[in-house]
Amino acid sequence: MAETLDLFEQPNRTTALKQLANFVPKAGMSYTSKRNYDFGPANHNYVSQLSPFIRRRVLSETEVLSSVLKKHGLSSSEKFVQEVFWRTYWKGWLEMRPSVWSEYQSDLKRLEDQIMTQSGLRRSWEMACEGNTEIDCFDFWAKELKETGYLHNHSRMWFASIWIFTLNLPWQLGADFFLRHLLDGDPASNTLSWKWVAGLQTHGKTYLARRDNIFKFTNNRFAPNGLSYSAPALPGIPHPGLSSLNLHNTPKSNLKTGLLLHDDDLELSTILNGLQIDSTIAINNANELSPWECAKSVYKFVNSLIEDASKRYKDRIGTVKIVKKPEEIIAWSEENNLDQIVTAYAATGPNATMITNLNRLGLNIIQISKKYDQKAWPHATHGFFRFKEKIPALVKELGLTS
Ligand SMILES: Cc1cc2nc3c(=O)[nH]c(=O)nc-3n(C[C@H](O)[C@H](O)[C@H](O)COP(=O)(O)OP(=O)(O)OC[C@H]3O[C@@H](n4cnc5c(N)ncnc54)[C@H](O)[C@@H]3O)c2cc1C
Incomplete structure (x- = not known):
């Protein structure tokens, strides 16, 4: 294995x-x-x-x-x-279309209820997640993903296609299974790639996993039988209109400033640029990726990378406490009498949602984006x-x- x-x-x-x-x-x-x-x-x-x-x-x-x-x-x-x-x-x-992420999350809530009430759906979902479908390549990849936190791009495409068109499971549950186990699990790349396979991203264009293609590109390791011969696009709604980007925020240099670390961007030099940091806190939000618990390996991976960043920037940011809940950020801000909190720009996903909510509650969190994102x-x-x-x-x- x-x-x-x-x-x-x-x-x-x-x-x-x-x-x-x-x-x-x-x-x-x-x-x-x-x-x-x-x-x-x-x-x-x-x-x-x-x-x-x-x-x-x-x-x-x-x-x-x-x-x-x-x-x-x-x-x-x-x-x-x-x-x-x-x-x-x-x-x-x-x-530019953040509602696609919130819709996916609402879909998952609905599916969570359905899994509790519909035993057929629950059984098929569990068999797929456990790698017990008797489609050998699919079962292998389900286990590989859970054991290593990584899958090759082509296997992700085949896996998603089999999930949707052979096992007839909702694409959102497959995207969620990936997000809970991939070490690179990303709200944008993952959600939109699953939608792309399902024919919901490039409307009407789906991806069909074929036996001969799997045989060739797994170097003859798998030749699965029983795969669907067709991949009819799932019914979808038009993409939402474009929201404007807000990537140009500047903190004030004369305010008492805290630093918030999160796992969307641990490259801090652009943020620290000339600012004096009074106190630093980090959040590990990996558990917010899904209604179900994310794999311990993902949570641990994020923690290790935050600890590593904390060590690398120690001279400029001091000691860093890693917390799990937004309320702990509020308490930290109050204890330290912070006027503003700077953080790396968090793209659509759990960190961005958390920051929006904290600002609504009165914190002054300023997200600083990278030139690369601003341009591209x-x-x-x-x-x-x-x-x-x-x-x-x-x-x-x-x-x-x-
Ligand atoms: C269903 C499905 C789900 C996916 N979920 C994720 C995800 O959650 N997170 C994620 O980072 N990627 C995701 N991908 C994209 C891609 O599979 C991975 O980025 C890639 O396999 C990572 O392996 P690598 O670093 O060896 O890639 P390489 O081939 O070495 O590519 C270099 C880098 O380019 C980027 N990249 C490569 N291919 C893609 C792609 N198709 N889409 C977007 N970025 C790409 C990655 O950052 C990658 O590290 C998904 C693809 C599919 C089909």
């Missing part, structure tokens, strides 16, 4: 940087030709496996892209660069193909090759 990936055992920035250095030579030809193959849990050597670190900005997109572009140039590393920008595109897309997100207005055309200009504008 799946082996735990050493890379994620004791996560910190040093390990992430080592993994980046290992991967950079492979980001050109090797990635272009082999990235779609899933050779199994101990052999994910042709993809970077950097997503859990990029997700929390222990490695920033900027530094990953610069390292790769410096080595290979854009034309040789185009495929890899585009994948990193897929993430950026999903983040920007959801940021506004282009996520339509499909990825339109966004993709902006990549060369963004690479130049952000100085990623210099």
Whole structure:
């Protein structure tokens, strides 16, 4: 069965940087030709496996892209660069349509009730989550995900397709199963990728998992029988209109200032820029990702990365207490008589919801965004193909090759 990936055992920035250095030579030809193959849990050597670190900005997109572009140039590393920008595109897309996340969460609440009252649905859902469906590849991936916290992109696509079109389970429950177990679980990339497979993102365009494709790209490890031969798009509603982005907030330098750390962005240098921090607190909100409990490994992973960031910035931010509940942030702010709290911009998801609620309760939390997001997100207005055309200009504008 799946082996735990050493890379994620004791996560910190040093390990992430080592993994980046290992991967950079492979980001050109090797990635272009082999990235779609899933050779199994101990052999994910042709993809970077950097997503859990990029997700929390222990490695920033900027530094990953610069390292790769410096080595290979854009034309040789185009495929890899585009994948990193897929993430950026999903983040920007959801940021301008945050109601898609709240709708998904309401759907999950409804499904939670249905699971309690409908034994057939509950049984099918449990069998899928436990990897007991008798579709060998699917069962293998369910277990691999739970044991390692990672799945190859192609296996995520096949898994989601089988979940929706062969097992006929609601896509939201599959997205939730991923979010509770993936170390890179991300509200934007995960929700929108599941919707994409279901035909709800690019309306009418679905993804069908096929036996011959699985056989080829798992290097002959699986040839599943009994998969659905068709993938009719699920009925959906039109996408909501665009909300405006609010990415340009500046804290005041003469106020008593606290710092709030969260796992959406642990790269703090842009926030600390010239500010004096009186006190720091961190929140681990991983349990807010789902109505069900998230995997202990995810919770632990987030804690380790927050602890690592706390050590790295210790001289400037002091001792950091990690809390689980927003009320503890209110108490900390009062104890320290803070006038303002600065934090990294939290994109749509549990941290963003928490910050909005805390500000409604009277806290003054100022979210500071990165130049990378400010420049790239506004282009996520339509499909990825339109966004993709902006990549060369963004690479130049952000100085990623210099
Ligand atoms: C159903 C489904 C659910 C997914 N859920 C998540 C999720 O919760 N979090 C997440 O980070 N990615 C998600 N992805 C996207 C993708 O599968 C992972 O980012 C990728 O497999 C991570 O592995 P890697 O770092 O080895 O990728 P690499 O191939 O090495 O790619 C480099 C980086 O580019 C980004 N990236 C690559 N492919 C994609 C993609 N298709 N969409 C968005 N970003 C991408 C990631 O940040 C990744 O680290 C999902 C895809 C599908 C089909």
